Amino acid sequence: MAGRSGRTVRDLRRANRGAVLQRLYFDGPLSRFELGPVTGLSSGSVSNVVADLIGDGLVEEAGSVDSDGGRPRTLLRVTPDSGHMIGVDVGETRVRVELFDLTLTELARAERPLEQQRYEVDVIVDHIHAGITEVLAAAGLAPERLLGVGIGVPGIVEHTPDRGAVVHGQTIGWDAIELESLLRNGSPLPDGVPCFIDNGARTLGQAEMWFGAGRGARNALVVLFGSGVGACLVTPEAEHGRAVEWGHLTVRVRGRRCRCGALGCLEAYAGAESLLARWREEGGRVPRGVDEETALTAMLAAAYPSGTVAADPVALAVLEETAEYLGAGLSDLINLFQPERILVGGWAGLQLGARFLPAVRNHALSYALRHPAENVTIELGSLGPDAVTVGAAILPLADFFARGGRRPDPDPESPPPAWRRALRERTPH
Incomplete structure (x- = not known):
């Protein structure tokens, strides 16, 4: 049911979950009592949301603090291993791939130097695929557990409904490269793991604004x-x-x-x-x-x-x-x-x-x-030389928060994107 604002009960629950998750992420550990003022939610809403997040394994207890004359207050924090992201930096001298847990603690990394073949698209795609496989194997993590992969690239990134992310990198010789489609072809990741591609300067900005000098x-x-x-x-x-x-x-x-x-x-x-x-x-x-x-x-x-x-x-x-x-x-x-x-x-x-x-x-x-x-x-x-990679990992993390801490559900009524149709056509029957 939608209210006068057009928001459904599901939208409201998602927004409340996202608000609590983000406050615990940036300011936690916090008690339920402290979450009310910083999220604008009532104590009853906070209790319901926290119970929901604990049930999903996204939030856990982290000790307690004394209160003014009452019972000690239980502190809550985001559970670090409840989600994982990969960040990729397609840089000028190397492709860097890093695996992070939900708190952006680095778990594994892989680097591939760029030499004479520098920005050949097939080389970049192979480096990204190999790097993803390497960091998942190093951490012993199943690819299905990823919230997503974020990739920072040079150039202008156009997000299209049918071709996915298209990169216009005039300085590196990329003319309307359908990078998302190319990455999905032969990807070590299942279809359900989303891929987020954006300009490297923007991912650097994301990192510095969330965790750095910004x-x-x-x-x-x-x-x-x-x-x-x-x-x-x-x-x-x-x-x-x-x-x-x-x-x-x-x-x-x-x-x-x-x-x-x-x-x-x-x-x-x-x-x-x-x-x-x-x-x-x-x-x-x-x-x-x-x-x-x-x-x-x-x-x-x-x-x-x-x-x-x-x-x-x-x-x-x-x-x-x-x-x-x-x-x-x-x-x-x-x-x-x-x-x-x-x-x-x-x-x-x-x-x-x-x-x-x-x-x-x-x-x-x-x-x-x-x-x-x-x-x-x-x-x-x-944030040092890893800032672009951290910012790339923030792309799936920000999407996760926007969904209220829920993974994207496939919509069976929506037509598959062009990259998925193309893959199906290439697959022998």
């Missing part, structure tokens, strides 16, 4: 600085974040050719790939036969040597110019969105770290309008 901010930008650059905008209207193709704002008319094909993009000056290319073009001794992370480490060591060794003036000049381009790019975000926080993450951002950030911050504030510049802080993200 907690408590209502309006923030989380910047991914790797081979290229991207950003995730979080506002009250887009609380789960919106990917922004920040790296392809034009910062110099008729400038350097970006890997997207356009001229003068920020990414052509500020991404690690272009940074190393500019060092090489200016005569810098870029190590050969190593990945970008190792090469960037060498560049930093050349620009900021220890002891009495003289700094490489070319490496230093390129890094200083890059700091100004990044700062100018951040000033555009400050003027456009007026965030209260900007967090810099990604493997290159973290590697450049505290040594690089003050110069970036100074340039950003000098190029931005005075009022929004006075009201923003610019800091490094706090």
